[in-house]
Amino acid sequence: MSTPTADSPSLAAGEAQARRLDESDPSHRHLFHVPPADGGSYSESAYLAGNSLGLQPRATRDELLADLDAWGRLGVEGHLEAERAWLPYHELLTAPAARLVGGRPAETVVMNSLTVNLHLLMVSFYRPAGARTRIVIEDAAFPSDSYAVRSQARFHGLDPDDTVVRLRPRPGEDALRTEDVTGYLAAEGDRVALVLLGGVNYLTGELLDIPAITAAGRAAGAVVGWDLAHAVGNVPLALHDWDVDFAAWCSYKYLNSGPGALAGVFAHERHLGDPNLPRFEGWWSTAAATRFEMTPVARPPATVEAWQISNPPIFAMGPVRTSLELFDAVGMSALRARSLRLTGWLEQLLDEVTADRPLSVVTPRDPARRGCQLSVRIGAGSAGELTKRLRHEYGVIADAREPDVVRFAPVPLYSTYHDCWRAASALAALVGQSTKGGSA
Incomplete structure (x- = not known):
């Protein structure tokens, strides 16, 4: 040295x-x-675990208490009369979330948890047919992703051991090479229905080449989705410009929104409003303007909000909103x-x-x-x-x-x-x- x-x-x-x-x-x-130190000679911890759970912003407590106070003062009328009215509350998160992931507001929504969102998206975007059945993931994918894609294969009557392809680094190496991923897609892409990789690998910290792999997957005729749990709030993203089909992420790591916090979804605008794309639906899947007409048939909007099912949990959305405001202020x-x-x-x-x-x-x-x-x-x-x-x-x-x-x-x-x-x-x-x- x-x-x-x-x-x-x-x-x-x-x-x-x-x-x-x-x-x-x-x-x-x-x-x-910052948590106090549990050992050593310093009062504060040296906290280097934000990739597992981010720290609590000081603003979160007061902002959350303000939402709780609105419930106490207004009861049901808080849906329309709270300072941050509950009925459209999720819309407060849309634009800053879109900016953070490089999406457009119509393509971005905060809802549910990460793996729930991946399943809802795979209902739409994993459509095995003929010889095109494979799901490509990285061998060091987070276990939840592995469980999710294997269960999707079984749901479609397929053998997950044959359907799920796990790409491994070269012998003696720890990280996947972009050319090995794109090479596989060029050689075997006609059998691939879905590529679903982690933008930043949870184990090694490797940032995959999202635009290059997305382009290779789409050129092969596959749908390309990304798990951005370790990428959002960590690295700059441009999902719309990169032509990503869909993505999902959590917000309790780098987004500092609290344990088990609400997650996010992106779906490219080319898929929005497509009547041939299957989706699960619920009350919040129908257009907001006609939601309270209580009709028996949903009229989903031509936005990613069509993938919403239930009304958003307000007290879970508050910490996400507070965090996104911080990212907007500092800048990615x-x-x-x-x-x-x-x-x-x-x-x-x-x-x-x-x-x-x-x-x-x-x-x-x-x-x-x-x-x-x-x-x-x-x-x-x-x-x-x-x-x-x-x-x-x-x-x-x-x-x-x-x-x-x-x-x-x-x-x-x-x-x-x-x-x-x-x-x-x-x-x-x-x-x-x-x-x-x-x-x-």
């Missing part, structure tokens, strides 16, 4: 260097509640720029830690191929046990994926360079150097 300069990351340079960087490149940490381009700086700095610190320890970073080194997550594979021991020690002995909150991956996510909204230094220093202290025969 080269000798660090005064401006380059170094564990030995310590806190002073991290503090200087935080002064010159500050976060918006003051807008969030500014967050991505800071993310590249912050994650790159953590990467260089981890290079120093992993150089002589049984550790390796499995996230792609190319900043364009990752979000703000760096995943570290440990050579021995349990990832879960290591994250417990990080938390209880050093006040560092990271995330484990058993058996051997620890995920660090320096979220640009609230993580600091000091958080990164604390995490790398704690990891170095807990994992012995190979020359000493130590292990995690």
Whole structure:
């Protein structure tokens, strides 16, 4: 390794260097509640688990209480008379959600939870016929996605072991290569009905080339959908311009909307209003202007709101609205720029830690191929046990994926360079150097 300069990351340079960087490149940490440290010598945790659950914005409590107060004061009349009237409440989220994912308002809606939305979308967009039956996912897909597509195959009377194709990285590699995905679609695309991949892989933090893979899938005649659970609020998105057929995401990770928070859906405008596209329907699937005519036949609008089924839960929508307002205020381009700086700095610190320890970073080194997550594979021991020690002995909150991956996510909204230094220093202290025969 080269000798660090005064401006380059170094564990030995310590806190002073991290503090200087935080002064010159500050976060918006003051807008969030940061859990107290459970160990170490600091009052706050170094919170690097926003890829699992984002921190609570300070504004959320008052905004949520205001919605609760409206219920107390108005009862049923709150549907029309509350300051944020409940009947059209979901519309407050539409435009900012569309901006965040690069969709148009007619293409974007906040509703339900992620896997429920994926199933509702697959009712419409997974239509196996003839030889075109396959569903393509990545081998390291989040288990919920695997369960969902396998159950969809069974629902259509197909064998999931034959129907679901799991694309794996090349031997000895941890991340999928774009050319391997597009190559498969070029060679086998006439048998593929649906491509459903994670925009950012939950395990490795790899950012897939969404526009290139979407173009390859559509050229092969397949429908292309994306699970953006780890991408939304993490990397810039342009779903409409990329010609994505559909997408779904959760909002409790980088969108900081609370555990189990409401999710989002995108469907490209070319599919909107198509009477031949099957959908499940409910009260909120019909046009708002005629909803209270109580007719027995739905008249769905030519927007993605046709995929809504039930009236939205107001108290669950409030935290999403508060979070989206924050993203609008800060801007995704500014967050991505800071993310590249912050994650790159953590990467260089981890290079120093992993150089002589049984550790390796499995996230792609190319900043364009990752979000703000760096995943570290440990050579021995349990990832879960290591994250417990990080938390209880050093006040560092990271995330484990058993058996051997620890995920660090320096979220640009609230993580600091000091958080990164604390995490790398704690990891170095807990994992012995190979020359000493130590292990995690």
